[in-house]
Structure formats: C-alpha cells, structure tokens
Amino acid sequence: MSQRALILIEGASNAPLYVQAARHLDLHPITLSADPAQYDYLAAEIGETIPVDTNDLNALMRECSQLRSTFDIAGITSSRESVYATVGKLCRHFGLPGPDPASVEQCCNKFTQRQLLGQAGVPIPAYRVATNATEVDSAAAEIGLPVVLKPVVGIGSSGVRLCRTVYEVAEHTRHLLGGTHIWQSSSPRVLVEEFAQGQYYTADIMGGHVIGIGTGDFGHLPHFVYREYSFPAPLTAEEHARIVEIALRSLRALGLGWGPANIELRWTKRGPVVIEVNPRLAGTPDPQLVQLAYGVNLVDEHIKLVIGEECDLRAWHSRTASARFLAPDRDGMLEGIVGASRAAAIPGVAEVKMYVHPKTPIVRKGDYRDLIGHVIAASPNRDQTAALLEKAVDLVSWTITPFRT
Known part of the structure; x- marks a missing residue:
C-alpha cells in the first residue's frame, strides 16, 4: 500500500508547523519549491523536498502526477499566500479538497477585496486606487490626511x-512607484486609504467558524510592525458578537467559506472596521497563541480539512496567551544574542524563538522583516501572562555594531 503524502507548495513562517503536523498525522510531507535551500527547517525535519518552478502550474501538475505513481497524495496545501490560489487549482485538478482559487485571487488583490466588501455593506476605510503620483495626491486630498499608502x-x-x-505622501509614492519597492505584481498600483484609528483586533477562522479573537499593537508609526499579540482579546459579549x-459577513462577501482565514480589524468611532482579509492561516505565532489560549491546533485542523477528514474546532480550555516581538532599534551587524535560553526556562514561557543568527546584517525596512524573534507566554489570566512575558523579554538582549561608513 502506498504511503500517504501531503504536498506542501513553498513555505512561510508557519511551514515548519505544517511539516511537523503532517508527521504527527502519519503523513509524509513533500515540499515543492523553486529554491528548497531557502528553508532552513527542512534540513532538520523528516520529509522530502523537490525543486520545481512553483510559478508554473503545468510544471506543478506534472510533478504531482509523477509523485502519484509512488505515493497516495492525501492532500495539497501551502502556508504561503502568494501560491494559495495555485494550491486551489491543483486541488481541483486532482479532485482534492481545497480553497476556491478564484476567491483567493480576488481576495489577494486589496483593491478588489475592498470593492467586494463595500458592495456587501461590510464597514471598511474610505479608499482609492492610484497608478501614478498625480492620482495618489488626488486620492489623498479627497480622503483627507492622514492616509495609509500600500x-x-x-x-x-x-x-x-x-x-x-x-510631503510624506509624495516621499512614499516615490518609494513605491520610483523603482525602490519590489512589486509582487506586474502592474504596480497603490491603494490610498483612510487611516482607521482604534484598537487592533484579529479573528482566526476555520471553515466559517471563528476560533478566537485576539488583539495587538504595533511599534512606532509610520510603519506597521507588530509589537505584541494576545489571545483572547478583552471584549464584552456584545463586542465579541459584533466582530x-x-x-463572517466578510467571508461570505469574498466567497471564502472553506478552510482557514484571518481577518484584521480596527475598532473605530463607528465600530469595527475591516482592514484586511487574509485567505489563509495567519503567520507565526498566531497558531501557537490560539493553541495555548483555546486548545485548538489550527495547523492540524487545516490539514485534516485538506485530506478530507473531519476537524475538531472545539475549545478545550481558556487561558491567556501573548507574544512579544523582538525588534532592533538600529541598523548594523548583529554581533550576538544572550539570555534566550534563560528566558525559555521560565515556567509559563512557551517559546523563545530567534529568527536570525549572530553576524547577520540588520537593515530595517519598516515591515515584518524587521523582526528578529519572539517570546510567547501563557497563563490562566491576563495579568500573570503580561508579567511572565515582561520578565522573559527583559532577559533577552542583543548587540548591534553600526555599519562602517
């Protein structure tokens, strides 16, 4: 009898969790990647990697067809948003459970997503789309400063x-459209939108069921680099029900009833406003926090859906889990990191993870790439978790030597 395999297309921050979960579910994980060497975790995990052009759907179909001669392909999935629509197309081709590729594609386009949400009456920020500096300036004037450009x-x-x-609008427009920013699409377009001010919330969803609602904050503006996440968010029953x-209205508007989704919101003067809908599982450490807070393993349950098995989304307990992200305050060469092992040894600290190693150049870009690690703690209540997290974070330090000029 052929061994059951789970095909993973590329990887992301959650990819090691998928490899581990596949093994836990007695599946043989096979990662298809344009550059398997980019994933350090694959060298330490039991699995298989195959180089293939993951931007070529036909090449992926051929590779999966070849694998079917050796393995029983139980499912195909990915933790990376940029290939998730391709995953849906592969699943349809091979008759496997998976996301609707058209729904994923329209959701990944923030302008199309805004249009569909607005048509469905979902509260969203005011927005315009622009293709040049003149249009950006006009959109910002119509909406009114401050605005968010993305x-x-x-x-x-x-x-x-x-x-x-x-001035800041013009400066960032030059960055986006002047050749500095690396675009993920062939036709660069800028979304100009109202700055929705208020507390940030995130809803983690599986198969149309809201598993948990968390809250978080960011580092210093004007960038949106995460500082801390916590589950569950301190909400009244009415506030929870509104989110x-x-x-769920957002999912219906975008046709995202299958599998995982993550929705980011701000609670403004007019109530909850949807900032973004992500048609996939949120990145690390969201799944770890949800498991610690509610006892639901989102990665395991996602894979169960992928291979056609029934998933269990019941909360098994109620705790408070929080993550603090570690971010440098300067550019330079990272010389060393100390205290991580001591922080990890504190009872109640679930994980201390560094994303980079000593002798790594640090060049901050104002996005997720600025983060160099995280600390996760959990306990029966919010105050205890906050104290644990602060104690652990205080033990971790690093040295950065400025670049020579």
Missing part, C-alpha cells in the same frame, strides 16, 4: 506606511 498586492506590511503630510458577525 501596494494593491503584498503581504507583511511591506510597502505600507502612514502618511500625515503632503464575529462582521468577520
């Missing part, structure tokens, strides 16, 4: 900036 296609807050003045209702 690429129509992109992830991880890359290219996203709050602009409070006309759930808007989250």
Whole structure:
C-alpha cells in the first residue's frame, strides 16, 4: 500500500508547523519549491523536498502526477499566500479538497477585496486606487490626511506606511512607484486609504467558524510592525458578537467559506472596521497563541480539512496567551544574542524563538522583516501572562555594531 503524502507548495513562517503536523498525522510531507535551500527547517525535519518552478502550474501538475505513481497524495496545501490560489487549482485538478482559487485571487488583490466588501455593506476605510503620483495626491486630498499608502498586492506590511503630510505622501509614492519597492505584481498600483484609528483586533477562522479573537499593537508609526499579540482579546459579549458577525459577513462577501482565514480589524468611532482579509492561516505565532489560549491546533485542523477528514474546532480550555516581538532599534551587524535560553526556562514561557543568527546584517525596512524573534507566554489570566512575558523579554538582549561608513 502506498504511503500517504501531503504536498506542501513553498513555505512561510508557519511551514515548519505544517511539516511537523503532517508527521504527527502519519503523513509524509513533500515540499515543492523553486529554491528548497531557502528553508532552513527542512534540513532538520523528516520529509522530502523537490525543486520545481512553483510559478508554473503545468510544471506543478506534472510533478504531482509523477509523485502519484509512488505515493497516495492525501492532500495539497501551502502556508504561503502568494501560491494559495495555485494550491486551489491543483486541488481541483486532482479532485482534492481545497480553497476556491478564484476567491483567493480576488481576495489577494486589496483593491478588489475592498470593492467586494463595500458592495456587501461590510464597514471598511474610505479608499482609492492610484497608478501614478498625480492620482495618489488626488486620492489623498479627497480622503483627507492622514492616509495609509500600500501596494494593491503584498503581504507583511511591506510597502505600507502612514502618511500625515503632503510631503510624506509624495516621499512614499516615490518609494513605491520610483523603482525602490519590489512589486509582487506586474502592474504596480497603490491603494490610498483612510487611516482607521482604534484598537487592533484579529479573528482566526476555520471553515466559517471563528476560533478566537485576539488583539495587538504595533511599534512606532509610520510603519506597521507588530509589537505584541494576545489571545483572547478583552471584549464584552456584545463586542465579541459584533466582530464575529462582521468577520463572517466578510467571508461570505469574498466567497471564502472553506478552510482557514484571518481577518484584521480596527475598532473605530463607528465600530469595527475591516482592514484586511487574509485567505489563509495567519503567520507565526498566531497558531501557537490560539493553541495555548483555546486548545485548538489550527495547523492540524487545516490539514485534516485538506485530506478530507473531519476537524475538531472545539475549545478545550481558556487561558491567556501573548507574544512579544523582538525588534532592533538600529541598523548594523548583529554581533550576538544572550539570555534566550534563560528566558525559555521560565515556567509559563512557551517559546523563545530567534529568527536570525549572530553576524547577520540588520537593515530595517519598516515591515515584518524587521523582526528578529519572539517570546510567547501563557497563563490562566491576563495579568500573570503580561508579567511572565515582561520578565522573559527583559532577559533577552542583543548587540548591534553600526555599519562602517
């Protein structure tokens, strides 16, 4: 009898969790990647990697067809948003459960997403789309400063900036359209939108069921680099119900009823406003926080859906889990990191993870790439978790030597 395999297309921050979960579910993980060497975790995990052009759907179909002669392909998935629509197409081709590729594609285009949400009456910020500096200036004037400028296609807050003045709008427009920003699409377009001010919330969803609602904050503006996340968010029953209702309306508007989704919101003067809908599982450390807070393993349950098995989304307990992201305050050469092992040894600290190694050059870009690690703690209540997290973070330090000029 052929061994059951799970095909993973490329990887992302959650990819090691998918490899581990596949093994836990007695599946043989096979990663198809244009450059398998970019994933350090694959060298330490039991699995298989195959180089293939993941931008070529036909090449992926051929590779999967060849693998079927050796393995029983139980499912195909990915933790990377940029290939998730391709995953849907592969699943349809091979008759496997998966996301609707058309829904994923329209959701990944922030302008199209805004249009569909607005048509469905979902509360969103005022917005315009622009293709040149003149259109950006006009859109900012119509909406009114401050505004947020972002690429129509992109992830991880890359290219996203709050602009409070006309000068800042012009400066960031030059960055986006002047050749500095690396675009993920062939037709660069800028989304100009109202700055929705208020507390940030995130809803993690699986198969149309809201598993948990978390809250978080960011580092210093004008960039949106995460500082801290916590589950569950301190909400009244009415506030929780409003966020759930808007989250599910968003999914219906975008045709995202299958599998995982993550919705980001701000609670403004007019209530919850949807900032973005992500048609996939949120990145690390969201899944770890949800598991610690509720007892639901989102990665395991996603894979169960992928291979056609029934998933269990019941919360098994209620705790408070929080993550603090570690971010440098300067550019330079990272000489060393100390205290991580001591922080990890504190009872209640679930994980201390560094993303970079000593002798790594640090060049901050104002997005997710600025983060060099995180600390996760969990306990029965919010105050205890906050104290644990602060104690652990205080033990971790690093040295950065400025670049020679």
